[in-house]
Amino acid sequence: MDILQSLPDTLKEIAVTPLDPKYNSVRSNCFRVGSPALVLMATNELQIKETVKFVSHLDEIENTKIPFSIRSGGHGMMMTSVNNDGIILDISHYNHIIVENSDKGIVRIQAGAIWGDVAQVLSPHQLAISSGDFGDTGVGGLSIFGGIGLMVRKYGLTIDNVIGVRLITGTGHILWADKEHHADIFWGIRGGGQIGLVTEFLFKAFKITTNKKKIQTPVVSQRVTYQINSILYFIKEWQDWVNKSSVKLTSNLMISKNSDKCYRINANNLWCEQESPKSTDTFNRAKLLGYIDKEKTQELSYAKLVEAPHIPHTGQDAMYIKNGMIHNLSEDIVLGLENLLEKSEVLAIEIRSIGGELNKKPNSYNAWSHRNVKWFIAVWGNRDDANKINKLFNPLLTKLDGVYGGYSSDISSEENKRIWSHETLIKLKELNLSIDPQQIFTCKR
Numbered sequence: 001m002d003i004l005q006s007l008p009d010t011l012k013e014i015a016v017t018p019l020d021p022k023y024n025s026v027r028s029n030c031f032r033v034g035s036p037a038l039v040l041m042a043t044n045e046l047q048i049k050e051t052v053k054f055v056s057h058l059d060e061i062e063n064t065k066i067p068f069s070i071r072s073g074g075h076g077m078m079m080t081s082v083n084n085d086g087i088i089l090d091i092s093h094y095n096h097i098i099v100e101n102s103d104k105g106i107v108r109i110q111a112g113a114i115w116g117d118v119a120q121v122l123s124p125h126q127l128a129i130s131s132g133d134f135g136d137t138g139v140g141g142l143s144i145f146g147g148i149g150l151m152v153r154k155y156g157l158t159i160d161n162v163i164g165v166r167l168i169t170g171t172g173h174i175l176w177a178d179k180e181h182h183a184d185i186f187w188g189i190r191g192g193g194q195i196g197l198v199t200e201f202l203f204k205a206f207k208i209t210t211n212k213k214k215i216q217t218p219v220v221s222q223r224v225t226y227q228i229n230s231i232l233y234f235i236k237e238w239q240d241w242v243n244k245s246s247v248k249l250t251s252n253l254m255i256s257k258n259s260d261k262c263y264r265i266n267a268n269n270l271w272c273e274q275e276s277p278k279s280t281d282t283f284n285r286a287k288l289l290g291y292i293d294k295e296k297t298q299e300l301s302y303a304k305l306v307e308a309p310h311i312p313h314t315g316q317d318a319m320y321i322k323n324g325m326i327h328n329l330s331e332d333i334v335l336g337l338e339n340l341l342e343k344s345e346v347l348a349i350e351i352r353s354i355g356g357e358l359n360k361k362p363n364s365y366n367a368w369s370h371r372n373v374k375w376f377i378a379v380w381g382n383r384d385d386a387n388k389i390n391k392l393f394n395p396l397l398t399k400l401d402g403v404y405g406g407y408s409s410d411i412s413s414e415e416n417k418r419i420w421s422h423e424t425l426i427k428l429k430e431l432n433l434s435i436d437p438q439q440i441f442t443c444k445r
């Protein structure tokens with residue numbers, strides 16, 4: 001079938017094909033080089049809607065499912081935002097960020113924006129939204145799958161702060177969903193992933209007041225590199241430190257093996273308010289957790305902290321990531337992680353403090369299934385070692401309380417059962433079938 005021949009005129013001007021000199025710059029996301037038959041670089045909502053209708057029409061006449069990917073920031077760890085032989089709808093140019101009501105923190109964001117740019121626009125209004133730790137990640141993917149950000153303990157998940165969405169269904173209809181309109185869709189799209197295409201998110205941002213030093217959205221960042229011998233001992237002390245600190249603190253660790261008896265731990269700690277005696281005391285206590293190689297504490301704007309480097313996508317990070325979350329990071333789990341670091345396939349292990357506000361919302365709040373968890377664990381390896389990483393991590397996974405779908409490269413149906421509770425999965429499937437009967441938004445690699 002010649003996809004191009006069937007393309008409506010409205011979409012021809014935004015089409016990039018393998019013969020186009022631009023093709024190489026639009027075929028990939030950050031994890032993977034795709035070989036799509038067609039990339040559509042949408043700049044407005046009409047083109048997005050027309051693309052959905054076009055894909056739905058092609059599937060119908062061909063009686064097959066043409067691979068279809070939505071690419072926002074291109075940082076999805078599932079790697080489904082590119083494909084081979086199908087169509088990629090790139091929405092990264094549909095990226096306006098509008099502060100609708102500065103006093104109330106009401107912000108409308110088009111789904112192709114990236115979080116670093118969002119923070120720049122919000123900061124002069126003394127507003128922020130807890131997103132991820134990296135400015136290039138997209139609003140589209142993060143705001144439908146979860147969003148474990150640097151302020152998660154104080155402000156919850158990114159999806160917990162979404163108050164409405166403008167969405168295109170699989171049949172090409174546009175609707176608005178919030179707690180009063182299409183409440184079931186509003187519930188499902190926040191955490192449920194691929195049930196529809198969101199073009200705009202409405203957020204309730206929070207206030208971080210400019211301080212006396214005139215730093216807008218001031219926060220305190222501490223980066224520490226430790227060299228340690230015992231992961232078990234370090235994690236016990238670190239957990240204790242987090243547990244005794246305010247929820248204004250979030251701490252993310254990246255652990256790798258240095259040599260036979262030594263581990264390197266990079267800690268990224270954030271206090272989500274201006275500097276105070278309490279933040280200083282908290283960060284001073286972090287300096288006692290292990291032997292320190294490097295340490296830097298600074299007060300800076302949240303917007304500066306997550307500034308986007310705008311790195312072009314070339315499939316540069318050929319990684320594979322598995323994760324799990326747990327309420328209690330027991331000795332048994334930590335020893336399991338230490339064991340994993342012995343394996344050559346495991347490049348690093350990440351542990352993040354979560355909990356706090358995330359634990360306070362009821363389970364029915366949105367389609368995020370795990371409200372009881374306090375620690376997030378991820379294992380990083382090379383994509384070529386995907387099967388080995390799965391085998392190594394799966395025994396540990398059975399002891400964990402659930403998985404964060406937006407941070408997992410595993411798109412098996414078994415993984416779905418770990419991401420969502422049985423009840424949520426059934427509800428999501430029903431919802432998905434009702435608004436996307438042809439399943440055009442359900443991606444396979």
Ligand SMILES: Cc1cc2nc3c(=O)[nH]c(=O)nc-3n(C[C@H](O)[C@H](O)[C@H](O)COP(=O)(O)OP(=O)(O)OC[C@H]3O[C@@H](n4cnc5c(N)ncnc54)[C@H](O)[C@@H]3O)c2cc1C
Pocket residue numbers: 029030069070071072073074075076077078079080081082091111112131132133134136137138139140141142144145146147148149150193194196197198199406407443
């Ligand atoms: C370096 C790095 C750092 C990260 N840090 C964090 C972090 O701190 N916290 C965290 O929670 N996650 C983090 N992630 C994970 C990442 O944010 C998520 O995987 C997220 O889904 C990526 O969104 P994206 O729009 O950039 O991805 P894309 O690859 O563009 O999209 C991913 C998938 O989301 C869906 N999608 C995208 N846009 C839409 C839309 N508008 N409507 C419907 N579906 C859509 C599609 O199914 C698509 O395949 C990080 C990832 C990387 C690579």
